[in-house]
Amino acid sequence: MSEQRASTPLEIGSEIELEITGIAHGGVSVARHEGRVVFVADAIPGERVLARVTDQKKKSFARAAVTRVLDASDDRREHVWAEASLERDPAERAGGAEFGHIDLARQRVLKAEVLVDSMARFGDIELAGEEGEDFSETLAELVEAADGDDEANGLGYRTRVRLHVDPETGAVGPYAARSRTVVPVSSLPLATDGVNQIAPLAEAMQGLQTIDLIDPANDDPRMLITEIGQKERRGEKDLVAELVEDRGFIVRAGGFWQVHREAPAMLFGAVHDAISDLIEAGQFDPAAGNLDLYGGAGLLAAAVAEAAGPGLKITSVESDPDATDNAAENLSEIVGARALTARVDKYLSELLDAAAPVRDRLRRGTIVLDPPRSGAGGDVTAQLAELAPANIVYVACDPVALSRDTKSLLDSGYDLLELRAFDIFPHTHHFESLAVFSRAE
Ligand SMILES: C[S@@+](CC[C@H](N)C(=O)[O-])C[C@H]1O[C@@H](n2cnc3c(N)ncnc32)[C@H](O)[C@@H]1O
Known part of the structure; x- marks a missing residue:
C-alpha cells in the first residue's frame, strides 16, 4: 500500500x-x-x-x-447483553461487555495473547516458546477461570457496578463504549442477582449523576448515589461485611473491593500460593521487612499471613485513610501486622533514607504490590529496585503496565519466577495477572 x-x-x-x-x-x-x-x-x-x-x-x-x-x-456467540449487540447502532451499544459476543474459552485465549504480546513488546520476555512449537495449549490454560464461571457462562459475577444518569431524561444505564452517552438497559447480565434486584433501570433518576450498586458477600445489596454537583456518594462510608471463604473483612461501601464475587478468594489464594512456594524454597523470611503496598482493606496482607503463620511481620500501606482503618481492623488478629496511610512513593522514599539495620531487614523481605490500573510506574519500580527486597509479588490489572515494570525489574537484577493470569472480568477485555520476582544473588 x-x-x-x-x-x-x-x-x-x-x-x-x-x-x-x-x-x-x-x-x-x-x-x-x-x-x-x-x-x-x-x-x-x-x-x-x-x-x-x-x-x-x-x-x-x-x-x-x-x-x-x-x-x-x-x-x-449471541451477545450476552442484547443492548450491546450488533443489532444496534455502534453509538448506542452498551459499554462494559466488549467480549460478550465471543465464546468464553476464546475470550481467555485472546487475553492470554495480549499478555504474551505485552510481555514480548514491553517486558522483553518471550513466553511464546520456539517458533513452530504448538503454543495453543499453553495459551488456552494461561488465563485461569474463576470458580463457577464456566457453568454460568461468565454471567452474574459483578458485585460492583457503576451506572450513569442522563442529565436530560434521568434515564439510568452504563455509558456506551468510548463515550459519555448513557444507554438505558433492561438488565445487567454481568452483575449478581443482588445488584440486578436493586438496579433502578426503569426509573427516571433526575438530579443524580451516578449510581453505584454493590452486593457484598455477607451483607445486603445497596445503592450509593451521587447528586449532580456533589462528589460524595451517599452511604459510601457505611461499612459492609465481605467474606473470603470463611474469613470476614470489613470494607467501606464505597471503598475498593475486587469486583468479581470469586476474585477476592482467587487473588488471596494466588498470593497465598506464591508465598507458600517461596517458603518451601527457603526464600521467605517472615521476620524481615515484608510489605503489602497499595494494600486497600488488607486482603493480600491477610493472604501472606495465612501462608506464613505466626511470627510474620508485615506492613500494609495504602493512601486512603478509611481503607487503612478497615485494614487495621481486618488485620487486627495478626500480631505482627500493621496498616498505615501513605502514598507508596513517599513511603518508599522514607525507607530508602532509613538506617542500615532497617534497610537490611527490607532487603531480606518480600514486597507484595497491587497498584491501580496505571501500574506501579517507573519511579516506584526504581525505588523497589533500590530497596532490593528478596522477592516481589506483583498483582496487576493492566498487562502493559505490568510488562513495562517487569522490564525495569529484570534490568535491575530480578528473575521472573512465575506468571499467572486470572479471568476475573469475563465478557470484558480485562484480566488480572500475578508475577513473582526474586532478586538474583
Ligand atoms: C487495585 S487496589 C488493591 C487493593 C487491595 N490489594 C485488594 O486487593 O483489595 C489499589 C489500592 O491502591 C490504593 N492507591 C492508589 N494509589 C496509591 C498510592 N499512590 N499510594 C498508596 N495507595 C494507593 C487505592 O486506594 C486502592 O485501595
Whole structure:
C-alpha cells in the first residue's frame, strides 16, 4: 500500500470491509486498511466484517465498529447483553461487555495473547516458546477461570457496578463504549442477582449523576448515589461485611473491593500460593521487612499471613485513610501486622533514607504490590529496585503496565519466577495477572 493512500483520512461514518488479523490491548481487534491500522470493536480475529469508521484522529490508525459480519468466527456467540449487540447502532451499544459476543474459552485465549504480546513488546520476555512449537495449549490454560464461571457462562459475577444518569431524561444505564452517552438497559447480565434486584433501570433518576450498586458477600445489596454537583456518594462510608471463604473483612461501601464475587478468594489464594512456594524454597523470611503496598482493606496482607503463620511481620500501606482503618481492623488478629496511610512513593522514599539495620531487614523481605490500573510506574519500580527486597509479588490489572515494570525489574537484577493470569472480568477485555520476582544473588 502506498504511503499516500494511507495518509488519506478515512471518512467518519463510512463503511469498510476488513479482515481481522489479531487482538490488541483494550478489547479491540486489529485489521489493516490501505496501509493503516484499524482498531475494530465487536470483531473476532479471523473474521471478515463490514465496519463503520468511528474515529480517525491520528494519521497512522483509525477506529471502527462492526456493523455486519461477512465471515463469522466459530467462536462468535449471541451477545450476552442484547443492548450491546450488533443489532444496534455502534453509538448506542452498551459499554462494559466488549467480549460478550465471543465464546468464553476464546475470550481467555485472546487475553492470554495480549499478555504474551505485552510481555514480548514491553517486558522483553518471550513466553511464546520456539517458533513452530504448538503454543495453543499453553495459551488456552494461561488465563485461569474463576470458580463457577464456566457453568454460568461468565454471567452474574459483578458485585460492583457503576451506572450513569442522563442529565436530560434521568434515564439510568452504563455509558456506551468510548463515550459519555448513557444507554438505558433492561438488565445487567454481568452483575449478581443482588445488584440486578436493586438496579433502578426503569426509573427516571433526575438530579443524580451516578449510581453505584454493590452486593457484598455477607451483607445486603445497596445503592450509593451521587447528586449532580456533589462528589460524595451517599452511604459510601457505611461499612459492609465481605467474606473470603470463611474469613470476614470489613470494607467501606464505597471503598475498593475486587469486583468479581470469586476474585477476592482467587487473588488471596494466588498470593497465598506464591508465598507458600517461596517458603518451601527457603526464600521467605517472615521476620524481615515484608510489605503489602497499595494494600486497600488488607486482603493480600491477610493472604501472606495465612501462608506464613505466626511470627510474620508485615506492613500494609495504602493512601486512603478509611481503607487503612478497615485494614487495621481486618488485620487486627495478626500480631505482627500493621496498616498505615501513605502514598507508596513517599513511603518508599522514607525507607530508602532509613538506617542500615532497617534497610537490611527490607532487603531480606518480600514486597507484595497491587497498584491501580496505571501500574506501579517507573519511579516506584526504581525505588523497589533500590530497596532490593528478596522477592516481589506483583498483582496487576493492566498487562502493559505490568510488562513495562517487569522490564525495569529484570534490568535491575530480578528473575521472573512465575506468571499467572486470572479471568476475573469475563465478557470484558480485562484480566488480572500475578508475577513473582526474586532478586538474583
Ligand atoms: C487495585 S487496589 C488493591 C487493593 C487491595 N490489594 C485488594 O486487593 O483489595 C489499589 C489500592 O491502591 C490504593 N492507591 C492508589 N494509589 C496509591 C498510592 N499512590 N499510594 C498508596 N495507595 C494507593 C487505592 O486506594 C486502592 O485501595
